[in-house]
Amino acid sequence: DAGITQSPRHKVTETGTPVTLRCHQTENHRYMYWYRQDPGHGLRLIHYSYGVKDTDKGEVSDGYSVSRSKTEDFLLTLESATSSQTSVYFCAISEGIAGIYEQYFGPGTRLTVT
């Protein structure tokens, strides 16, 4: 299994509070991704990173920000959590982009915003 951990694994927070989720990898892969998973929507890309301090928006980036100061860590921040951000969040890593590089996924973080 790829060395990907996510923390916390579960979190309950109140509307309006800031939340930061952490993804940590030990594979030294260049590319890292944050997805959210919701019933009926599959996985939707929030943000991704193609190197330290290099990030870009995905399909559902509104209300989220990311940072990557080290190769191994990719942080997802909800500046002011809303109930619509209740979801399961997955981090993924990939060795490359061009070509047949698959993604490897972390175990997920279940976030509930009350």
Add this chain to the structure above:
Amino acid sequence: AQSVTQLGSHVSVSEGALVLLRCNYSSSVPPYLFWYVQYPNQGLQLLLKYTSAATLVKGINGFEAEFKKSETSFHLTKPSAHMSDAAEYFCAVKIDTGNQFYFGTGTSLTVIP
């Protein structure tokens, strides 16, 4: 733009029966195609991937998928379902120069004893 359609959000099969999970894609250029499996409370695991080397791709746990360009399909099959196959299955597509994966909405497989 790329997109993936998985027909049937829920599929039930009897233990020992054929498993068929459908995936159709839309892509303006030849895509790379993937099937992932997700067990409860876990992340996604790669089952198999299509790389254009062969149209019939064999994956883990006895699963295989066939790429049919004329039908823009990449259906997942397994000859004989096992109870341990109960999970959620996702089809995904990306293009060679693309930087994003596009996932289908998933198919939940139930195996009936």
